[in-house]
Amino acid sequence: MLETDRLIAQLPLKRHIAGNLNTLLEVALDIQEMRVDLAASLRWAVRLGLHEGVDNHFSMAVPGDDGVMRGDRFLINPLGWHWSEITASSLVLCNADGEVLEGENEVEDTAFYIHSRVHLGCPSATVAMHTHQPHATALTLLDGGRLEMCEQNALMFDDRIAYDDDYDGLALGVDEGDRLARKMGNCSLMIMASHGVMAVGPSVAECFNDLYYLERAAQFQILARSTGARMRTIAQTVRDRVKQQMGIERVKVADRHFKALRRILDREEPEYRN
Numbered sequence: 001m002l003e004t005d006r007l008i009a010q011l012p013l014k015r016h017i018a019g020n021l022n023t024l025l026e027v028a029l030d031i032q033e034m035r036v037d038l039a040a041s042l043r044w045a046v047r048l049g050l051h052e053g054v055d056n057h058f059s060m061a062v063p064g065d066d067g068v069m070r071g072d073r074f075l076i077n078p079l080g081w082h083w084s085e086i087t088a089s090s091l092v093l094c095n096a097d098g099e100v101l102e103g104e105n106e107v108e109d110t111a112f113y114i115h116s117r118v119h120l121g122c123p124s125a126t127v128a129m130h131t132h133q134p135h136a137t138a139l140t141l142l143d144g145g146r147l148e149m150c151e152q153n154a155l156m157f158d159d160r161i162a163y164d165d166d167y168d169g170l171a172l173g174v175d176e177g178d179r180l181a182r183k184m185g186n187c188s189l190m191i192m193a194s195h196g197v198m199a200v201g202p203s204v205a206e207c208f209n210d211l212y213y214l215e216r217a218a219q220f221q222i223l224a225r226s227t228g229a230r231m232r233t234i235a236q237t238v239r240d241r242v243k244q245q246m247g248i249e250r251v252k253v254a255d256r257h258f259k260a261l262r263r264i265l266d267r268e269e270p271e272y273r274n
Contacts, residue, residue: 031062031075031145035088037204038075039272040082041129044208044261050133050215052081054198057111058129060204061119062093069126070117072096076112078105087274096120110171117177118200118215122184125200127207128251132196135218140193147191153217155242156250157210162187189214205258206251 028111036058045051059076063069075091077083083202093102096116100107111130118128131137139145144165149158164183171177180198184190186211197214201207226233260269265272 022051026067030245031093032064032088034060034204035075035091036273037262038091038127039079039086039088039136040258040265041204041208042086042260043265043269045131046082046084048212048253050131050211050213052132054080054082055108056131057108057115058127058241059111059115059119059122060127061125071125073101074115074119076107076115078103079108079111081105088271089274113171113173113177114180114198115177117127117174117181118184118198120199121178121181122186124186124202124204125184127200127204128200129207129211130196130198133211135222136197136214137189137195140191140195140197140223142200145191145193147214147217148221148231149239150234151217151220152219152242153213155239156213156246157189157217158239158243158246161187162190164190164192164195167192167273203254206254208261209254209257214256 002134038058042051057072057077057201061069061071064073073093073095073143077086078090078092089102090105091101092105092107094107094112094116095099096119098107098116113130118125122128136147139147146163147154147157147161149155157270162184162254163258164180169226171180180190180192182199184198188199188201192198197211199207199210201210201216211244220229240262
């Protein structure tokens, strides 16, 4: 074989290798940006009082080395770390079997069983955030507690909330994780009786924005109920119109909101990026 023929024969292999390296580099860069976003959301959860000690968990599914998102690998905050000290590099990368793929920290058991099954079982759950934030969790303590569609912030969540009315103890097994994933279904939020809340979404910005406005809506309703007066109602025709309006604006609002939060952290706590 002539040398030119041999080199030509190798070109597809070289292109294949170069393509794989480019994919790996793109995936690595994407995951680093995911780490920064997730660390920022945890830091802000502390600032807004949405955290609880070193408990609760935020996670984000990441693509495989081939760039395909399957939900079987995810970043999550490590066991025993306060959210105010989380950095991009302290987040743990683990798989659906609970093996730590990157990082020297461990994953809390209930965090693994909830988040691993939600990432696998809910198509929309690229990001999953579980908290015991005060006002939204207060709603879970009411018999049949629901976020009433009686106020503008609440209307952001019209037909987007799943309710789990069957508290069954700590999530310490695959069965409970799968049950919660089924309860979540295609919804964006879940209000979990006697427990807390979970938000899922395609990005950290959208997921965190939902948690923030859920807490605001719940706070307003807890305050209103404390007066003993009757709550207002909103006509279904208005609800339908606002739902359409919110659907258009929600992603834009989330993006603007989270960019602002990142700018503040970049000035005041830049170490979160490390």
